[in-house]
Amino acid sequence: MSRLRLAATLSLLSITALSGCANMYSSESAAVYSKSDMRQVHEVEYGKVLDVKTVKMEGDKNDLLTLGGTALGGIAGSSIGQGRGSAAGAVIGAMVGGMAAQTMQRGATKDAYELTVQTDKGRTISIVQEADVPISAGQRVKILTGNGTARVLPM
Template sequence: MTPLFRPLLIGAIVVSTALTGCSTSDSARVYSKGQMRQVQTVELGTVISVTPVKMEGEANELVNLGGVALGGLAGSNIGKGTGAAAGAIVGAIAGGLATGSAQRSLGAKNAYEITVQLDRGSRTISIVQEADVVLQPGQRVRVLSGGGNDRVLPL
């Protein structure tokens, strides 16, 4: 490993590790700054069903970059000359794929698929959201819609 490459690799790992915890919330009770002071349409309804599901975790691109770097470094130790270069390429691809897959499965959250019979117009809708709001079939709820951030909350 070249003397210049080692500090860059250590820096990438530190930054990747620090940013792993940075994520957005899919909670019905958490609003992003961009959702503040925005009009939401409110419809009332009754919960028909609540089905537990898993919500896939999100990949952090900097963590993926760290996986690519580590995979490339590990692969470069295979062979000499062009074999080392080929090993670095294969290792980088494998490291990036493995890191992305691990983040999606390890970062999975418990969620609910909530089916609601709306009072108005006899429409039935379904929304998936993080499983942090207790909802049960037969429960009266309000459905907030607007800006692509719909959510179901107890009435």
């Protein structure tokens, strides 16, 4: 295997591994609470689900992963040619590596629900959250709001 192929293969494997780590701790799930949600007062409201629509939630942008892709692309590109060719390869490789890392991050979508809920107080609200807690139309739910977030949980 040539040096260029080896560098490119290692770069892609590293970006893929890092992108998996990036999403490990971020969640838009109704069942996952951030540290800033702990010991905070949340308003509780009850209601009935009118509609559940499955949507896609785009992947998170992570500047560290983009920087890693840029660096790895630059290293891989620098193995092309000698002298100025190597420098030009490094610049082009860095640009391609950074763009590839960003594209991979945006493409890492998750399933989500757009929930339309009729509250017992007569309001109709819509909340989008990760589709990991089963919720169906007609179901009674609890809506928690506070700390700038809202979540719908089955009763």
